[in-house]
Amino acid sequence: MLVLKDIHKVYGKDKKRVEALKGINLEVGKGEIFGVIGFSGAGKSTLIRCVNLLERPTSGQVLINNVDMQKLPPRHLRKERKKIGMIFQQFNLLNAKTVFKNVAMPLIIDGRPKQEIEKKVNELLSFVGLSDKAKQYPEQLSGGQKQRVGIARALATDPHILLCDEATSALDPDTTQSILELLKKVRNELGITILIITHEMNVIRDICDKVAVIDGGVIVEQGSVLDVFSEPKKEITKNFVRTILNDEIPPTIKTFIKTKHQHSDSHYMYRVLFKGASANNPLLSNIAKQFPVDVNVIHGTITELQGIPFGNLIIELQGKPEDIKQALAFIKQQEVIVKEVDIHAT
Amino acid sequence: MPLDWSYFRPELIHAIEQTLLMVGVGLLISLIIGIPLGIVLVVTRENGILQNKFIFSVLSVIVNIFRSIPFIILIVAIIPFTRFIIGTSIGTVAAIVPLVIFTAPYIGRLIENSLLEVDSGVIELAQAMGANPWQIIWRFLLPEALSSIILAVTIATIGLIGASAMAGAVGGGGLGDLAIVYGYQQFQTEVMIITVILLVIFVQLIQSIGNLLAKKIRRK
Numbered sequence: 001m002l003v004l005k006d007i008h009k010v011y012g013k014d015k016k017r018v019e020a021l022k023g024i025n026l027e028v029g030k031g032e033i034f035g036v037i038g039f040s041g042a043g044k045s046t047l048i049r050c051v052n053l054l055e056r057p058t059s060g061q062v063l064i065n066n067v068d069m070q071k072l073p074p075r076h077l078r079k080e081r082k083k084i085g086m087i088f089q090q091f092n093l094l095n096a097k098t099v100f101k102n103v104a105m106p107l108i109i110d111g112r113p114k115q116e117i118e119k120k121v122n123e124l125l126s127f128v129g130l131s132d133k134a135k136q137y138p139e140q141l142s143g144g145q146k147q148r149v150g151i152a153r154a155l156a157t158d159p160h161i162l163l164c165d166e167a168t169s170a171l172d173p174d175t176t177q178s179i180l181e182l183l184k185k186v187r188n189e190l191g192i193t194i195l196i197i198t199h200e201m202n203v204i205r206d207i208c209d210k211v212a213v214i215d216g217g218v219i220v221e222q223g224s225v226l227d228v229f230s231e232p233k234k235e236i237t238k239n240f241v242r243t244i245l246n247d248e249i250p251p252t253i254k255t256f257i258k259t260k261h262q263h264s265d266s267h268y269m270y271r272v273l274f275k276g277a278s279a280n281n282p283l284l285s286n287i288a289k290q291f292p293v294d295v296n297v298i299h300g301t302i303t304e305l306q307g308i309p310f311g312n313l314i315i316e317l318q319g320k321p322e323d324i325k326q327a328l329a330f331i332k333q334q335e336v337i338v339k340e341v342d343i344h345a346t
Numbered sequence: 347m348p349l350d351w352s353y354f355r356p357e358l359i360h361a362i363e364q365t366l367l368m369v370g371v372g373l374l375i376s377l378i379i380g381i382p383l384g385i386v387l388v389v390t391r392e393n394g395i396l397q398n399k400f401i402f403s404v405l406s407v408i409v410n411i412f413r414s415i416p417f418i419i420l421i422v423a424i425i426p427f428t429r430f431i432i433g434t435s436i437g438t439v440a441a442i443v444p445l446v447i448f449t450a451p452y453i454g455r456l457i458e459n460s461l462l463e464v465d466s467g468v469i470e471l472a473q474a475m476g477a478n479p480w481q482i483i484w485r486f487l488l489p490e491a492l493s494s495i496i497l498a499v500t501i502a503t504i505g506l507i508g509a510s511a512m513a514g515a516v517g518g519g520g521l522g523d524l525a526i527v528y529g530y531q532q533f534q535t536e537v538m539i540i541t542v543i544l545l546v547i548f549v550q551l552i553q554s555i556g557n558l559l560a561k562k563i564r565r566k
């Protein structure tokens with residue numbers, strides 16, 4: 001659907017030279033919600049603006065449904081852009097126009113007949129839940145309502161992909177949630193592929209199928225949200241995951257364990273990650289029943305990732321070393337990820 | 347010397363007509379030149395939607411040159427040009443030429459400023475929508491800047507009224523001429539006062555209309 005191949009983007013030259021993107025490779029499948037997360041200045045906006053060529057990559061290829069965007073002459077590029085919806089952090093509504101006119105703009109630009117515009121705009125306003133606001137002006141709307149107008153407008157020309165540049169970053173948590181729900185609805189009911197960039201991990205957790213982490217113009221890690229959340233590899237990714245899955249052992253518990261194990265060099269602490277169905281298995285009680293070991297849950301969180309429960313436990317196994325070894329082997333057969341925790345290191 | 351109203355009234359009405367003619371026609375032509383000028387200055391500048399360094403620099407320099415010449419000198423300096431266009435350099439119609447040359451670049455700059463005030467996000471939006479440059483100007487830039495443009499034109503009109511009074515003094519007729527001929531040269535203070543009051547009312551009226559329109563259009 002959307003493929004970015006080795007995208008580089010350099011701004012300015014000589015002393016002012018900034019290499020905002022340093023060889024980005026991405027592939028977004030049809031109907032996917034793909035999230036790109038990174039800190040401010042990482043190159044996220046540049047990346048998403050390269051997709052519809054608001055920013056021309058210095059080198060590399062942008063392919064949308066196998067069309068090489070950069071090879072298109074201006075007229076064809078404009079035509080392709082009509083099939084790419086875009087929403088913005090600051091909404092970019094036209095202040096001098098009513099909500100209806102704002103949503104109608106892409107259709108007017110495209111020269112559609114009046115009745116068609118009327119019908120389409122009303123459908124869109126009802127889709128985003130703003131039918132009663134058609135005659136109002138942007139100044140009369142809340143932030144969330146403004147973004148709904150932005151979304152309705154982006155959908156006007158039936159795009160096959162929707163680009164979201166920090167679409168929820170200007171909104172409060174509740175409003176963010178409702179906009180995320182709406183974006184999910186856009187994908188589920190209209191089948192539109194969504195590329196979303198954000199610095200908020202909860203956006204990734206709540207609606208994305210896949211995630212890429214961008215840092216300093218480079219994608220440092222990417223994969224399914226479930227995989228990246230359960231086994232983040234890079235430090236930056238771990239930090240992002242930590243912002244929403246609190247898997248840090250609380251300091252009080254840490255000191256407690258440290259004093260407890262002061263005189264022994266073998267302590268059997270493990271981090272167990274459950275995904276999906278495995279979260280429903282009574283794993284811990286099975287261990288306790290089948291092996292002569294005690295299971296002590298030290299810390300744990302269960303989060304939902306796209307309707308799939310996702311658990312993160314830190315357990316302590318007490319018993320003879322060979323029993324623990326067997327118990328561990330048993331755990332590893334299950335659909336979980338187990339890692340030893342070095343309490344002195346964390 | 348008491349004012350002879352029966353003689354003065356037609357003179358006054360004639361002067362008002364001349365002023366309205368100079369300001370009305372002068373403004374119209376200035377807008378016809380100034381608005382496109384402002385638009386071109388915005389779209390051809392660096393990072394504009396139709397970036398063109400040559401056109402931008404040339405226009406910018408021309409505008410600056412005309413903007414830096416005091417009006418009273420401009421009137422004299424372009425007499426040959428005025429004569430070439432109108433056939434004479436004296437009279438109300440002839441005065442319109444320097445008025446336009448004075449006002450059009452001013453309007454160009456004001457329109458340029460109004461358009462530059464439009465949030466860059468609007469242009470980005472328009473481009474993302476697949477709008478062509480023409481549509482970006484007509485459907486996005488101008489409507490979003492309209493309220494600010496109206497205020498700019500109001501200011502330019504008031505400047506034009508002032509300039510027209512000056513043009514009157516050098517043969518263009520109108521209220522300025524009246525004030526000089528009767529009020530200054532013939533010591534008829536009443537005439538001076540009447541013309542000044544008329545000019546003040548005129549300016550107030552224009553400013554109020556401008557404010558009202560701008561407010562009606564502004565949605566922020």
Ligand SMILES: Nc1ncnc2c1ncn2[C@@H]1O[C@H](COP(=O)(O)OP(=O)(O)O)[C@@H](O)[C@H]1O
Pocket residue numbers: 011012018019020038039040041042043044045046047
């Ligand atoms: N138009 C521009 N001109 C020069 N540098 C830019 C421009 N846009 C972005 N940059 C630089 O590129 C880098 C990435 O910016 P951006 O893509 O906006 O990051 P993000 O959206 O992740 O905050 C930053 O260092 C920024 O200063």
Ligand SMILES: [Mg+2]
Pocket residue numbers: 044045046166
């Ligand atoms: Mg950004």
